[in-house]
Amino acid sequence: MSDWVTAFIFTDKSQIIINELQREMKSDVVVIILCIIYLLYVVIAKIRKIDYFDRKLVPVVLFILVIGISSLPDDYKRLQYFQGGYAKLATIYENQAYKIAEGVVRVQYMQPAGGHTAGDIIRVDDVEIELSCFSSTFGYNETIAYGGVLTEGTLAKIYYYQSGTEFPDQNLILRIDLLNNKSSMNENSTILRCTR
Secondary structure, eight states, rough: OOOOEEEHHHHHHHHHHHHHHHHHHHHHHHHHHHHHHHHHHHHHHHHHOOOOOOHHHHHHHHHHHHHHHHHHHHEEEEEEHHHHHHHHHHHHHTTOEEEEEEEEEEEEEEOOOOOOOOOEEEEEEEEEEOOOOOOSSOOOOOOGTTOSSTTTTTTEEEEEEEEETSSSSEEEEEEEEEESSSEEEEEEETOOOOOO
């Protein structure tokens, strides 16, 4: 029996994306609160006739406040969208509603590092999958040019979901297991540098 090592699982990447979105929202809220505190200070200073603030700063703070408040609903919608997408994928994974392709990876096309073409097109066990580092997805999208593990000749077990219209990718890779053999694993198999 072969030893398989999990090189990718969508839950790890999903948490990184969701945590990043949550940090963005928190920083927007902090900026909004600081702007409001400053403007309250200006109003109080004006009422008490204290001239300890820079009047040139008021329009800048107002501009930052308006931008922060206007971006907050969009940030919230993006967070909800990604959390909903993650919940759907988690359910699919838990219910084992995925398919598995196991075999030797055959690279049909390799996307250049700059993109502007189709993504890497690989074939495993008669299943064709396209990966683009420039697509935003919870699934695996690490192309060969960016250190991806799905290189020519690698023995892989790919857990994928045929999404249809639910997700933008046709075959969304949820998990990749590689044979625990140094000759079949890419050196960068644990490094995920493409997080778009």
